[in-house]
Amino acid sequence: MNSLILLKYGEIILKGLNRPLFEDKLIANLKSAGGDDISKIWKAQAAIYVEPREGADEEELALRLSRVFGIVSAAVAYIAEKNLESICALAKELMKDAEGKTFKVESKRADKKFPHTSQELSALVGEAVFENFDHLSVDLKNPDILLTVEIRDFAAYIYLNKIQGVGGMPTGTNGRATLLLSGGIDSPVAGYVIAKRGVLINAVHFYSYPYTSERAKDKVLELARILAGYCGRLEVNIVPFTDIQLEINQKCPPEQMTIIMRRIMMYIANKIAKKHGSSALITGESVGQVASQTIESLFVTDDAAEYPVFRPLIGMDKEEIVTVARRIGTFETSILPYEDCCTVFTPRHPVTKPRLEKILESEKFLDVEALIKQALDNTETIILTRSGN
Numbered sequence: 004m005n006s007l008i009l010l011k012y013g014e015i016i017l018k019g020l021n022r023p024l025f026e027d028k029l030i031a032n033l034k035s036a037g038g039d040d041i042s043k044i045w046k047a048q049a050a051i052y053v054e055p056r057e058g059a060d061e062e063e064l065a066l067r068l069s070r071v072f073g074i075v076s077a078a079v080a081y082i083a084e085k086n087l088e089s090i091c092a093l094a095k096e097l098m099k100d101a102e103g104k105t106f107k108v109e110s111k112r113a114d115k116k117f118p119h120t121s122q123e124l125s126a127l128v129g130e131a132v133f134e135n136f137d138h139l140s141v142d143l144k145n146p147d148i149l150l151t152v153e154i155r156d157f158a159a160y161i162y163l164n165k166i167q168g169v170g171g172m173p174t175g176t177n178g179r180a181t182l183l184l185s186g187g188i189d190s191p192v193a194g195y196v197i198a199k200r201g202v203l204i205n206a207v208h209f210y211s212y213p214y215t216s217e218r219a220k221d222k223v224l225e226l227a228r229i230l231a232g233y234c235g236r237l238e239v240n241i242v243p244f245t246d247i248q249l250e251i252n253q254k255c256p257p258e259q260m261t262i263i264m265r266r267i268m269m270y271i272a273n274k275i276a277k278k279h280g281s282s283a284l285i286t287g288e289s290v291g292q293v294a295s296q297t298i299e300s301l302f303v304t305d306d307a308a309e310y311p312v313f314r315p316l317i318g319m320d321k322e323e324i325v326t327v328a329r330r331i332g333t334f335e336t337s338i339l340p341y342e343d344c345c346t347v348f349t350p351r352h353p354v355t356k357p358r359l360e361k362i363l364e365s366e367k368f369l370d371v372e373a374l375i376k377q378a379l380d381n382t383e384t385i386i387l388t389r390s391g392n
């Protein structure tokens with residue numbers, strides 16, 4: 004049976020004159036995700052066709068491509084001639100191996116010259132399948148097997164088991180931003196949500212060796228690798244933070260420790276964002292989750308940022324965030340029990356309503372410029388890619 008992978012994209016169809024730019028970017032990103040497993044890729048009639056390399060695992064490739072931002076569905080589609088007889092013969096052939104007791108046929112006609120309407124075609128193919136298999140019955144609401152027939156330019160395409168894609172916009176079509184990536188549950192989700200909109204992200208992670216272990220750093224790199232599975236590539240800047248924390252601990256009031264630390268994270272993120280060409284910072288904060296995420300604290304933190312701070316989780320409950328973390332595959336890694344730099348010097352009674360003037364007063368006890376410079380001079384940059392590292 005002749006087959007190829009049929010990909011559909013969503014939102015970029017709405018783009019007017021710019022649409023080809025978005026499509027071309029999407030195709031470039033798919034090529035990079037598919038690598039050698041793709042032998043040919045082209046677009047036609049608001050779909051992308053992929054011819055896999057001979058011997059490639061088509062199902063695996065379809066799954067990989069369905070995770071490229073911009074793709075709403077992927078399917079291994081089998082090809083029939085554009086006439087009822089060939090279509091019914093192929094449908095029956097495919098249904099032989101399909102698991103389930105109930106089925107439904109759905110048809111789409113990109114070629115309106117085809118002699119049957121979509122509804123007629125579904126009914127005719129459904130009938131042919133039904134007559135051929137004793138164990139199958141039709142269920143239009145909740146079928147075990149959905150068989151789709153698409154009549155397109157040069158052929159009819161038939162597939163079972165459409166894979167739902169991640170959606171969003173192609174990476175690289177919506178500017179750049181820098182993610183503050185911790186080892187927790189929230190920031191990987193925040194990065195995913197913004198990256199999904201086509202924003203090219205890089206990441207910065209602050210670590211407090213030896214107060215936090217090598218394994219805590221490995222955990223962050225593993226989270227970055229999972230994110231790279233969607234964005235293709237993720238640069239992570241690992242910034243040593245211990246000296247800064249020790250200095251704050253020594254020179255500033257203990258209850259202000261966390262908020263001052265957060266501001267210094269912003270100062271350093273500003274520099275990394277600038278180097279990356281970013282126009283925004285991203286954090287995983289959500290209103291009221293902890294003392295440093297009260298509205299007053301966020302206000303004081305923002306004052307240190309030179310870019311707009313995107314907080315896509317700001318109004319979400321933990322449970323909602325966890326649901327996304329599970330879906331995108333970061334949750335299991337995020338809950339590994341290694342400590343984060345923020346937990347090392349957490350004051351017992353942090354201020355929950357910091358006043359900016361007071362915090363700025365305390366910050367004067369620090370040589371902020373020197374601390375930033377030293378941290379940046381010792382920053383390690385690691386690049387994670389979709390295919391591993």
Ligand code: ATP
Nearest residue numbers: 183184185187188189190208209286287288344345
């Ligand atoms: P997360 O689950 O993302 O760690 P959190 O609920 O633990 O978030 P905080 O520890 O207060 O919250 O951190 C708030 C945000 O600050 C994080 O979502 C992340 O964007 C950033 N952040 C915290 N710690 C670090 C770190 N060590 N390196 C980089 N960014 C960090």
Ligand code: MG
Nearest residue numbers: 185187343345
């Ligand atoms: Mg955290």
